[in-house]
Amino acid sequence: MAKIAVLERKCTGCGLCAKNCPFGAIDMKAGKPELNAACKVCGICVKGCPEKAIIKLETKVDQVDKSQWQDILVFAEAHGGRLHPVSLELIGKAKELAGPVGFRVKAVLVGSNLSAFAEELRHYGVSEIAVYDDPALSFFRADAYAACVEDYIKYAHPSVVLVGATSLGRSLAPRLATRFHTGLTADCTKLELRENTDLVQIRPAFGGNIMAQIITTNTRPQFATVRYKVMNTPVREDAAAGDILTRKIPKAVAESKVTCVSVTPVPPKKSISDAEILVVGGRGLQKEADLEMVKELAALLGGDWATSRPLVEKGWTTNDRQIGLSGRTVRPRLIITCGVSGAIQFTACMNASDHIVAINTDPDAPIFQVAHVAVVGDLYDILPRLIRQLKEERA
Numbered sequence: 001m002a003k004i005a006v007l008e009r010k011c012t013g014c015g016l017c018a019k020n021c022p023f024g025a026i027d028m029k030a031g032k033p034e035l036n037a038a039c040k041v042c043g044i045c046v047k048g049c050p051e052k053a054i055i056k057l058e059t060k061v062d063q064v065d066k067s068q069w070q071d072i073l074v075f076a077e078a079h080g081g082r083l084h085p086v087s088l089e090l091i092g093k094a095k096e097l098a099g100p101v102g103f104r105v106k107a108v109l110v111g112s113n114l115s116a117f118a119e120e121l122r123h124y125g126v127s128e129i130a131v132y133d134d135p136a137l138s139f140f141r142a143d144a145y146a147a148c149v150e151d152y153i154k155y156a157h158p159s160v161v162l163v164g165a166t167s168l169g170r171s172l173a174p175r176l177a178t179r180f181h182t183g184l185t186a187d188c189t190k191l192e193l194r195e196n197t198d199l200v201q202i203r204p205a206f207g208g209n210i211m212a213q214i215i216t217t218n219t220r221p222q223f224a225t226v227r228y229k230v231m232n233t234p235v236r237e238d239a240a241a242g243d244i245l246t247r248k249i250p251k252a253v254a255e256s257k258v259t260c261v262s263v264t265p266v267p268p269k270k271s272i273s274d275a276e277i278l279v280v281g282g283r284g285l286q287k288e289a290d291l292e293m294v295k296e297l298a299a300l301l302g303g304d305w306a307t308s309r310p311l312v313e314k315g316w317t318t319n320d321r322q323i324g325l326s327g328r329t330v331r332p333r334l335i336i337t338c339g340v341s342g343a344i345q346f347t348a349c350m351n352a353s354d355h356i357v358a359i360n361t362d363p364d365a366p367i368f369q370v371a372h373v374a375v376v377g378d379l380y381d382i383l384p385r386l387i388r389q390l391k392e393e394r395a
Contacts, residue, residue, distance in 0.1 A: 277303025284339015342367025
């Protein structure tokens with residue numbers, strides 16, 4: 001790592017460095033330069049200082065012994081009386097990553113009454129399932145759950161830890177990464193494992209304008225969270241394999257100051273993430289009433305409807321109907337987009353769908369790069385014809 005330092009004994013206070021900095025990262029205070037958070041350590045100020053009063057310091061980073069960190073650990077979320085489907089998707093991806101480097105896939109369960117969940121995981125090729133089962137863990141407490149997973153990480157030394165990007169996972173993963181002084185990449189859409197066991201964590205960045213590849217090279221373990229419906233669920237094997245390891249509950253669980261005052265269940269409701277068929281309206285819709293065409297087509301196909309972010313920002317619908325990085329990730333058998341341009345924030349959360357049909361007047365729309373069937377045309381001409389034809393066939 002590198003940083004910029006100012007040698008005050010040499011500095012004359014000429015202010016040339018502040019004028020030359022393209023990022024506005026140098027403030028002149030009491031006649032002396034002071035660096036702020038905008039500094040990119042580019043070195044322009046170092047080269048331009050006539051008094052050589054600004055220097056670039058290279059700090060040595062300790063290298064972890066990667067051979068001491070093996071295997072891939074999946075936090076299997078069992079909460080609310082069910083095993084979250086994202087846990088199985090992560091196991092499937094972990095098996096795919098682990099094979100080429102000779103790693104094993106392990107899982108950790110934290111909660112109460114977990115025996116059935118642990119037994120179920122044995123049918124998905126997990127070599128070891130660590131279980132922290134106690135009535136004190138019947139409700140989620142971030143500090144208590146983190147203490148349990150931390151305990152197993154210290155015992156097993158996994159190279160990679162994968163956590164679902166659920167409400168629970170998004171609270172748990174940062175706490176774990178902080179305890180191990182290592183990195184965490186949130187909402188990954190793709191994962192790759194290099195021969196040297198560095199995990200390449202790929203996610204949209206800078207407002208979705210690029211796909212960033214993030215690597216944790218100097219520390220272990222490597223933490224990443226992944227959204228539901230991004231990875232493939234592995235095939236359930238009839239034969240059970242893998243060991244169930246019952247772990248002692250850490251003292252920190254009993255010492256936790258967090259208590260459960262009351263529980264108010266959220267009424268179950270249908271999610272677009274679970275839909276097999278989706279019809280999606282985008283910016284191409286001219287008025288809110290035109291969403292009725294999208295809803296009608298979805299109903300005729302026996303599916304559900306959704307929108308892109310611009311329609312949510314207009315107030316036409318709510319966030320739970322939005323596909324995208326700030327909405328939901330979907331993976332239906334069929335998705336039909338109507339007037340959706342296809343920004344990366346949207347496509348990253350639906351491009352794994354089995355069949356993608358895109359309708360747009362712009363032949364160069366980015367959505368056509370991921371579509372299996374591209375229909376260049378006006379949705380106001382195409383949707384009514386589709387709706388009419390479906391009604392006629394039903395009649």
